[in-house]
Amino acid sequence: MSAQPLVSRRKLKRYVGKVAFFFLIVAILLFTVFPFYYAILTSFKSGSELFTVDYWIHSLNVGNYASVLGQQSFLDSIWNSVLVSSMTVLIAMLLGVTAAYALGRVRFRGRGPILMIVLGVSMFPQVAVLSGLFEVIRAMDLYNNPWSLVFSYTIFTLPFTVWVLTTFMRQLPKELEEAAIVDGASPVVTLFKVFVPLMGPAMATTGLLAFIAAWNEFLFALTFTLTNDQRTVPVAIALITGGSQHELPWGTLMAASVIVTVPLIVLVLIFQRRIVSGLTAGAVKG
Amino acid sequence: MALSKTDPVATRPVPPAPVQAMPRRRGRVSRQRVRAAWLFLIPMLLVLAGVAGWPLLxxxxxxxxxxxxxxxxxxxxxxxxxxxxxxxxxxxxxxxxPVWWHAVWNTVFFTVVSVSLETVFGLVIALTLNMQFRGRGWVRAATLVPWAIPTIVSAKMWGWMLHDQFGIINHILLGLGVIDSPLNWTANPDLSMWAVIMVDVWKTTPFMALLALAALQMLPSDCYEAAKVDGINPVKVFFRVTLPLITPALMVAIIFRVLDALRVFDVIYVLTSNSEDTMSMSVYARQQLVQFQDVGYGSAASTVLFLIIALLTITYLYLGRKQIGGDA
Known part of the structure; x- marks a missing residue:
């Protein structure tokens, strides 16, 4: 007789736990997704609609998108960002995979110190090289030119790429290489014919993370470019201004933000498993 | 750090260790390989010297x-x-x-508060995602969203949400009766640092959550079953078993975040521009360098920031040396 209420109490406890867990998940989803949802919502508002707070998307007014995409300087900055990010990734990959082969597969004196240097550079505060780098860029006549960013971004993409690719390279079985050596293949052939094909997934991961890092970089882009047509997207968005602080064109600002963010979010969602593995291997913030 | 590779996608976040030495009898081949290794490394080292070493000097x-x-x-x-x-x-x-010392204090306060909050929230999200429930993949994907958004964009998004007149945060707080009048989040000296921290916590909690989740997924399940059979309180299990086991992996993530937070620039610059109330060391140095055109003075501030971070990095590498050398 007394067992009956006990069971129902346990059931009740489980039910309460389930509801609490459900609310926890809802809270997590709200916390992570709501700000971006709100940006999308704002981007579809026009004029005075901005001054009332809404929780749901009522109208799909694309005027803000039209006005952003109608600005030549914004299109320029998208192109600059694409160019800078892809060239940075290409250079980091090329230099990174060769260095990672040397550091991950060959045993030689000085390897430890080089790994330390690579790790050390990845922790450089960017502002610490700002004036020195500015001088170098001036000397190379690259000031106010996106190529100055391709050059300067290697300071964070290269150490990261080398580090993560070395970790992956090390995990490949050594029999692969022994077979190649027995066959008399040179190190260059071994690297490009044996390892690079196997490193495809790892390189895709690191490349994607490096791309995102370059796409999002702000300090160098703000300092090394001057005119609207040479800027990258983050600087272009940061410098969108109205007449005063209170007249910022929030609608177009949010439209621009959504335009440059959606491709990244799509990429990240497609490659989420890879990104997680890359982040844990490199333990760096993207 | 004895985490086994049970999860194929999650590799442990420790520095790379070398492969086994090739057998010594192949002396000529091994010499050729070492020479090739240096040839492979020289381009990278030259680029790093040009982009980091020389500019730093x-x-x-x-x-x-x-x-x-x-x-x-x-x-x-x-x-x-x-x-x-x-x-x-x-x-x-x-x-x-005094402005510099204020910037130092701001940076330290920002780093300690935001990294602590990120760790706690990250752990909560990771523990949730470690449970079995329907739609888990979707929730995990959703947690990646803030991480994918450029810092500038998140600062602007939050700047709009925190807007003193039309912002949704003030709207919600007013509606709930928490405040009687709208708050000026980004301009009020008492609030602006918290606004910055809010944005940073939102943006970087996913990073912490993913690293904590990777560590959680590598834990052996048998001790949990034992604890379950013994009827031990799950909270106790977390603090006695789970937390100590994932602490090494968590520490790596925390150290990376700390070093990253100490050089914070963009979120502060965009959200509150050059306000002294939130100015970080990097913002201070750049203001001297570019806005005031004083390269000497700005470089001095940058150098001090570099020394602070270098000191912390060296301490970390020294403490972690066992780990790096241990696998060799």
Whole structure:
């Protein structure tokens, strides 16, 4: 007789736990997704609609998108960002995979110190090289030119790429290489014919993370470019201004933000498993 | 750090260790390989020297001069005057500037508070995602969204949400009766640092959550079953078993975040621009360098920031040396 209420109490406890867990998940989803949802919502508002707070998307007014995409300087900055990010990734990959082969597969004196240097550079505060780098860029006549960013971004993409690719390279079985050596293949052939094909997934991961890092970089882009047509997207968005602080064109600002963010979010969602593995291997913030 | 590779996608976040040595009998091949290794490394080392080593040395050199941003070719050596100088009864230089020390305090406060909050929230999300429930993949994907958004964009998004007149945060708080009048989040000196922290926590919690989740997924399940059979309180299990086991992996993530937070620039610059209430060391240095055109003084501030981070990095590497050397 007394067992009956006990069971129902346990059931009740489980039910309460389930509801609490459900609310926890809802809270997590709200916390992570709501700000971006709100940006999308704002981007579809026009004029005075901005001054009332809404929780749901009522109208799909694309005027803000039209006005952003109608600005030549914004299109320029998208192109600059694409160019800078892809060239940075290409250079980091090329230099990174060769260095990672040397550091991950060959045993030689000085390897430890080089790994330390690579790790050390990845922790450089960017502002610490700002004036020195500015001088170098001036000397190379690259000031106010996106190529100055391709050059300067290697300071964070290269150490990261080398580090993560070395970790992956090390995990490949050594029999692969022994077979190649027995066959008399040179190190260059071994690297490009044996390892690079196997490193495809790892390189895709690191490349994607490096791309995102370059796409999002702000300090160098703000300092090394001057005119609207040479800027990258983050600087272009940061410098969108109205007449005063209170007249910022929030609608177009949010439209621009959504335009440059959606491709990244799509990429990240497609490659989420890879990104997680890359982040844990490199333990760096993207 | 004895985490086994049970999860194929999650590799443990420790520095790479070398592969086993090739058998010594292949002396000629091994010499050829070492030579090739150096040839492979030289381009990378040259680029790093050009983009990091040389500019750093130049920054340190500039910090000892009175160079100006508009013309970096003519300057005079002035010793340590940019750092600290006693002149006519008063101290001058970065180290005597109250604004600099305020920036140092802001940076430290920002780092400690935001990294702590990120760790706690990250752990909560990771523990949730570690449970079995329907739609888990979707929730995990959703947690990646803030991480994918550029810092500038998140700062602007939050700037709009925190807007004093039309922002949704004030709207919600007013509706709930928490506040009676709208708050000016980004301009009020008491609130602006918290606004910055809010944005940073939102943006970087996913990173912490993913690293914590990777560590959780590598834990052996048998001790949990034992604890379950013994009927031990799950909270107790978390603090006695789970937390100690994932602490090493969590520490790596925390250290990376700390080093990252100490050089914070973009979120502060965009959200509150050059306000002294939120100015970080990087914002201070860049303002001196670019806005005030004082390359000597700005470089001195940059050098001090570099030394602080270098000191922390060296401490970390020294403590972690066992780990790196251990696998070798």
């Amino acid at each position: 130049r920054t340190i050199w500039f910090s000892l001069t009175d160079a100006s941003f508009s013309d970096l070719t003519s300057y005079h050596f002035i010793g340590l005057e940019n750092y600290l100088v006693y002149d006519d009864g008063a101290w001058y230089g970065v180290l005597a500037d």
